[in-house]
Amino acid sequence: MSTPLLYIGPGMGIGTIVLVLIIGGIVLFSFGYIIYMKLKRRFRKKDK
Numbered sequence: 001m002s003t004p005l006l007y008i009g010p011g012m013g014i015g016t017i018v019l020v021l022i023i024g025g026i027v028l029f030s031f032g033y034i035i036y037m038k039l040k041r042r043f044r045k046k047d048k
């Protein structure tokens with residue numbers, strides 16, 4: 001019953017794949033940046 005609702009059309013396949021990759025990249029970049037900031041703060045405290 002939900003199968004027709006999942007059909008996105010013949011021309012939206014590439015756009016959908018690109019959108020998913022962009023969102024995934026943003027999420028990975030965000031996690032990487034958070035980890036970088038935590039490590040940066042930890043190393044600064046050791047120097048003092």
